[in-house]
Amino acid sequence: MPLQTLIGAGLVLLALAMAWGASSVSSEAGYGGVGPNFFPWVVSIALLICGVLCVAHALTGGFRNLEEGSGDVRAHWKGFIWVSAGLLLNAMLITTLGFILSCALCFVLSVRGFKSAEGELDLRLQAWIKDSLIGFAVAAPVYWMFTQLLAINLPGLTNTGWL
């Protein structure tokens, strides 16, 4: 169970990182209590135990009482890349393009990803346009409702509060 071992090892690493962090927190306890480093140590040690147990389980027949993840055995990486691109571009562009356009872009790219996972990837121009319009129709009312009605600050391309 190499992947499970990897997860357990990751937990052990996380625990060690937490412990390293805990060692730099002061133990100043004030009024006879315990200091701010106590709880970090508890968490580090508990994570270490959990990580070691996970590795042990993974090496001795795999995680116990495991319900296999639903769906296909193999991941569909192409779809994953489309969706990831949508999410990460959104994070990069939201302050420059504004909420509506950036989210519409995220929408279009994600739709490409899900369609590709269903085996129906459509890269024709008309499909891009249709999905962009739908993405705009989803993002714009949300933006208007939040900025106009609730006065919550979301970035726009312009300062008009409408785009």
Add this chain to the structure above:
Amino acid sequence: METLNLLMQGFATAATPINLMWAFVGCMIGTAVGVLPGIGPAVAVAMLLPITVKVEATASMIFFAGIYYGAMYGGSTTSILLNTPGEAGSMVTAMEGNKMAKSGRAGAALATAAIGSFVAGTIATVLVTFFAPLVAEYAVRLGPPEYFLLMVLAFTTVSAVLGKSTLRGMVALFVGLAMGLIGIDQITGQARYTGGVPEFMDGIEVVLIAVGLFAVGEALYNVMYEGRTDETQNRLTSTHMTKEEWRRSWPAWIRATFIGFPFGTIPAGGSEIPTFLSYAAEKKLSKNKEEFGTTGAIEGVAGPEAANNAAITATLIPLLTLGIPTSNTTAILLGAFQNYGIQPGPQLFDTNGALVWALIASMYIGNVMLLILNLPLVGLWVKLLNIPKSYLYAGILVFSTLGVYGMRQSAFDLVLLYAIGLLGVVMRRFDFPAAPVVVGMILGPLAEAQMRNAVAIGEGKWTIFLERPGSITLIVIILTVLILPRLLRRWAARRLAMAVSG
């Protein structure tokens, strides 16, 4: 009588047009997220948490609570028509409900689920009305040691008791606790685990974790592994129940309410166990045993669905009176309270009495709204199931951006959101529960503060936890909770196996 007076005042607040509007919108959104696969009440509340910046506390709590119990109504529609239970609580409903739908009785199944939810929700709200103040009155006497142990109890139940594997539950819990450690220490003001990143000084927003694990994680998981999973939808029939069906439904509703409610009140949240218990009870008492698992027995839908709603409503007792969330959604509701600087707990009934009573009153109103929304209008909600999956998930991602970005206006948070989404995929693939992460992250800092205060009260001695009757009782309860549900579940599973096979 005093309770009734307060409740009447609550109705006066809840029935103002603006609050009625919030309750209605909350119930609408709740039903919609309940019906839609891939999104649940916890995420919906988390995504909309930014409204706490502008909307007044009472209105937004009424709104969020509406989403919370509204989702339970909507969830039954999906599990009956699609046989894909949205959450653990509607697993049993899906079993019998789908059988009924296959034999052309989808309408009756939907009706008994909706009316049962209404009956259970209303009775449970009455019980909350009278019990919550009593619990609060008692809880005032609790000190830091008891609070700390109550939180340990909540940790134990969400991580060790509810999941399939104690180890993976504990992993999730401690990852959540680790996330909660990031930021400024509440007592000494020291920065911990910030790594010099200024964004980490205020800690990680719970919205980010909840939306990342449940919405982004779910979407990424879906695109990677479930692209080809097809759903067949059962045909909707008239939501009319015959006299015979009424006669068979109502005892099941009542019994299930009283099975479900206690499970919600104790920090052993989750409606999985009571729905199974209710199913087993109905199966045993039914005169139409041959219908179970074959053509679908109406009691098998009526009972579990009512038990689910009663348990969900009851989770508000530990949330409001102790400040302890026992489910994902209540954990996020706690976050909503914290955004207003309100700490739920025994004092809540004194300091924010108007809010609490308006919230409770709004639940009576909301249940009526939901009955209307879900019975005559069920056809409308079913149309939601026709949205293509690609548009549904892409839309969920847009709303995720809204919730996370709206909270702190930080593009850094959106990158973090993606990272948490990836974590969500790994956790889902390897069957790690996500609820303990959220509960651990929210309750962790509170538990740490209570623990340090408790030890300070004991002048540095840990024996303080063994010197007080309250804390000893709690230690005993924690140990019981660790052992009892295992026995109960084994028993319920055996009963269920017998019920299904026999």
